[in-house]
Amino acid sequence: MFRNFFRIVSGSFSPELLKRVYLGGFLVLAGVLFWYQIIRGDYYFQRAKNNYLKVIPLASMRGAIFDRNGQAIAYDRPVFSIGVIPYQIESSREGLFAALSEFSGSSLKTLDKSYRKNFQSYFSPVDIITDVDKAKALAIKEKFSDSVVVITRPQRYYPNSYQLAHVLGYVKEAKAFYQELKNYGYSPLERVGINGVEQVYDAYLRGAEGGKLIEVDSRGRIMGFLGEQLPQKGKDITLTVDSRIQLAADSALGQQKGALILMDSQDGGILALCSKPYFNPNDFISGKNIQAVFNDPGSPLLNRAYQATFPIGSTFKPIMATAALEEGKITPASSFNCSGEFHLGRAAFRCWTIHGIQNLYEALAHSCNVYFYNLGMILGPEPITDWAGKFGLNSLTGIDLPSEKSGFVPSRQWKQKEIKSVWYPGDTVNFSIGQGYLLASPLAIMRAMNVFANGGYLVRPHLIKEIDSIDSGISTRAYLGISEKNLQAVRQGLREAVLRDDGSAHILQRLNLKFSGKTGTAQNSGKAHGWFTGFFTYQDKTYTICVFIEHGGASYEAVKIAYYFLKSVIENNLL
Amino acid sequence: MNIFSRKFTSLDFKGLKTICVCLLILNILSLASIYSSLHQAGQFAEREVLYKQIVWIIVSWLALIIFANINYRIYFDLAYLIYGLNLILLIGVMFFGKSVMGAQRWIEIFGMNFQPSELSKIAAIIILARFFSLSSPRGLVYGFLLPLIFIVLNALVIFIQPDLGTALIIVFLFFSLGFFSRIPKRFFIGLIALGLLVSPFLLNHLKDYQKRRLLVFMNPNLDPLGAGYSIIQSKIAVGSGKLAGKGFLSGTQNQFNFLPERHTDFIFTVIGEEWGFIGSLFLIIIYWLILKKILQQAQRARDEFASFFCLGISLFFFFHLFINIGMTLGILPVVGLPLIFLSYGGSNLLIASILLGIFFNISRTAR
Structure with a gap:
């Protein structure tokens, strides 16, 4: 075999041989193209889709819980938080946070911590100051205008606090138990009932999350809006409890x-x-x-x-x-x-x-x-x-x-x-x-x-x-x-x-x-x-x-x- | 000696129609792909890039016609002079050149950037064609050692810039053309073996980004957001084109900016994504037709210098095509070679056209 190879190598080279080398090279390229585009085409097509299609979840309202007299004992109320959209503030983050910290009274450390904790993706809003009252939220929005967003999201509230705790339980974001819950269609930020009625009747109380389907470019900038599914509120339940x-x-x-x-x-x-x-x-x-x-x-x-x-x-x-x-x-x-x-x-x-x-x-x-x-x-x-x-x-x-x-x-x-x-x-x-x-x-x-x-x-x-x-x-x-x-x-x-x-x-x-x-x-x-x-x-x-x-x-x-x-x-x- | 073999105005392209048609198709494809790659989310941003390329295409056709009318024998006579000028330009670039993205390769001529290292490719073909056409099995110094020194010196200067792709092409040219010479092949094989032995040492002298490219080539997932990003995104783009492609201006990888350098080195991904397997295959066939024509001419050339010149031109094209497409498909490392006639950029288009022009002249004087 080695002798054969040596004979080919030492023999005279003709343009005819080179032609065959080129043809071989092009066939290799065509073969690789066939592999990627025809055999694995669907796979790469899906990956390209995943690249540019993103869903921004819209939180749903959870069903309220009433006592036998129709008194609400657990319900969602809107809370306001101040968020930023990472790609928008990419370069000016430090300065913005310092100014926000000074204006809002929250420490710079808290802001940085929330930013890191709540970061999901480059293009979706990240909460940095949570649970502020409406007036303050609007004041911050007025001062910082486009560099911040005011996010309203439903938050669970228990008016009786202690007294009905054992009956009602509480809710928590699903991400803590995400491995088990994802099989039931929960998204990481969806609230799931823990203990009490909140847990037992979670399937009724939880609404259906909505979402916005958007197109993004490689830097996460929103390039197009394809559609929206509005969230659906969960079912209200009434208890025998007075x-x-x-x-x-x-x-x-x-x-x-x-x-x-x-x-x-x-x-x-x-x-x-x-x-x-x-x-x-x-x-x-x-x-x-x-x-x-x-x-x-x-x-x-x-x-x-x-x-x-x-x-x-x-x-x-x-x-x-x-x-x-x-x-x-x-x-x-x-x-x-x-x-x-x-x-x-x-x-x-x-x-x-x-x-x-x-x-x-x-x-x-x-x-x-x-x-x-x-x-x-x-x-x-x-x-x-x-x-x-x-x-x-x-x-x-x-x-x-x-x-x-x-x-x-x-x-x-x-x-x-x-x-x-x-x-x-x-x-x-x-x-x-x-x-x-x-x-x-x-x-x-x-x-x-x-x-x-x-x-x-x-x-x-x-x-x-x-x-x-x-x-x-x-x-x-x-x-x-x-x-x-x-x-x-x-x-x-x-x-x-x-x-x-x-x-x-x-x-x-x-x-x-x-x-x-x-x-x-x-x-x-x-x-x-x-x-x-x-x-x-x-x-x-x-x-x-x-x-x-x-x-x-x-x-x-x-x-x-x-x-x-x-x-x-x-x-x-x-x- | 009259450097113009016929009258300057002569535009006799007898037997060269195929290549001209292929070249026109490539020109149109190039403009379309550059247009698409600069087209983002319904907007066409960098208009002047397209205009520049149109100017370059016109200039390249002019160059082709001019060189088609210059008797190729003159390069045989001027081989040393051209080589020397090229070396001076390269060294000049090291001191006076413009630095772009960490590589000092460009000089400015008439407001347009030009890379002298591109000129080296022509100079290398000329000097090798001259040496090898004169070579005899016994004239080792003249047929083997001297061209080796010329090439190594040239490649070294380019490598320092640093432009690994061009340096490699010149070295490849030496070996592949050498195999067609009368010099015993064992010398070249021995030299390749020696090169492999010292390559680990040379690897140490690569720039960090070049080393990273090589490592990431072995496994793109090593660095999916950094150096591996180009390869992964380019594979996704080409693969997602499937059979018929996503259509002109409709490649999502392209339009949503997931592809880096897509109007220059990675232009093939735009074609792969928007025109699919059919389009990619069509492109490869066009290139194949051109190469076939050049090789035919190599067999029929009037003298050995012309033969070597044709082989050199075909090898130059083939290396660029194979390495460029191979790197966008992730089967070869990313070395930064443009796709001839398609990528945006004047230097490589001009050089390729000049080489084609010389080839036209050779074929017109053929037997």
Whole structure:
């Protein structure tokens, strides 16, 4: 081969050979052209398009959120900011920023920082002074005329700030979670709901972003305008929540750590859902003080009404009573003697006082532990597990809020499998009064109590009433199949807890409502949690309430809060 | 000796009609492409650039006619003188020339900028044609060493300007014409091997922007906004032309200013984008027709000097075409050579026309 090559090279060169070399060269060029223009033509055509076609997004208005009275509790308001268009100020940037800083009072550092942070492209406006009032925006525009632009964009605003934070959540630009969200068609600057109703109903609330299609040259100068798609506003939604009642709940709860929920007994619509401590969602919009919220040891972002579970204590007793009645182990007249203590082998389980002979009504009214220890021993753990499950304590309530935490109901099998230990009779005794492994959220407890309020139905608690003026149709309920007689018996016991002078919740009788309820003082590693859950009839409608005070010491606190809350609600005619 | 082979007024283009038609087509294509490349978003900005090019085209036709009527043998006699003058001009440019974009290549003549390095291309062809036509296998000093020294000296002066493209063309001419001479080919091959050995050393002496161009040629994505930008955007432009192109004045890469230097070195991208594969192929065929004609003449020339001269002219054209189109397509590095007869610019158009004129004279005196 080398010899062959050498012969060609050393042979005489003729113009004929050169002709072939040229032809070869031109064929190579034609081949490369064929590759780029014919085979890869579509690809390069698209790339050329991407070069000069740009979309400038136009922000859409997010749907507003109204409470049941039509009061706006979250809506978009226009905010003004001062922006610059990079290619226009390319050379004069430093001078312009210095002048702007002097005129507006914002520091030069802030301007530079915003410019770098908000820069998107050479030709679209970059915010450098954000959130200025209209007068100031116009003054700046007048002074700097064409070198700045006034940008109006919708900003989320929550007029109730703290009080509805846990219900509503807040919004954030999608760019923080862009990898996940882009598959759902979000653009980086579009606002997406975080937590609360804003998150759950984001698909309705978010509008459709619009955009301007423009032609730009290599330096980003706008050369032509091809068309515009106007943004579309998202759908408005109406909640079952009453912001006035929510405010009353908030002030009744005061500085206590805990939760207060008020619900329509029949359809499960939530009128107030309050969790403390809380946060101001407007801070998340402006981006101020957020770190303090995240670092707060009181976990203000946690919604204690349904995102956390706690020992439920005596509020479990109505479920125990129902189980025993339904399993046919007792009648309402069945009585047990409370000597202040219950002996199981060598162990003694205490009652909080000496009640003497107690029937079902008395036991519920006084919250007698010994009575329910006895029911537990008669029933054994399996029916208790079953009935706790039937009342929804080991499942989600299905409320239309994100990150709900399911309650937990222990069982003999569970303990063997997970704790690697047998189920002792002592476990049953603890289980009977809602202690031990049993955990549930205030919302789940309220829903269980609500079964007695509405004639035996497990409802789905919800916040949504209407989407775009169309009824949500979310309200569903499941019939538990408890006999009316047994329901009535438990109801009677719960009524007496309020009615009787020595009933555990008797101060509620002062409200003059047909009130039934159950207190609870749940032991835990710290100070006991205070519980009250009950239901009442007001103007022919039944409502269910739950008050939970984290480490509140005793149930009395919870009952007191329920009292002041409802007192204010009734006095102000809010229901 | 009468330097005019026939009467000065004679415009006898017998057998040269093809080349004249091709040249006219190229002139029209050149004006159209320059017009399109200066046309932005519906506006035609730099009118005077187009007018200048029209003047250059007229001047180049005049030059072609004049040189077609000058007996080519005179270059054989004046070879040393032309070479010497060219060298003096080049050295003069180093001291008195105008500097544009960091390269000192231009001198001003009658208000128009002229690059003496372009003249070197003619001088190199003349001196090589003379040496090689006289060469004998044994006359190594006269047939090999002396032209080598002449060429290296000339290339070095141009390289300093710096104008890598022209320097390379002159060196290429030496080797490719040398292969047609009677000098044993092993000398040229040996010299190429030596050149490859010392090339790493030479690379170190390239200007930074030249080195960058070479690196970016290997991988344009190294520097997509800097040196690689030209290549990427030029590929996009040519590729997006697809089969039939986007149409006159409708190339988006061109109209929206994504192509750099598009009325000079990158003019081929304008044609590729606006006229597509069909237009590009048409252009290449035109060039091919011209080259074919010149090579035919090389075989029929009256003497060996004429033969070498024709080969030199064809090689000069081919190098420019292949390297220029190759660089816009990203298969060759960006060395800054114009596309003959198409790119904006007087010097290279004038030189190419003069060479064609000389070729016309050769073909008219052919056997």
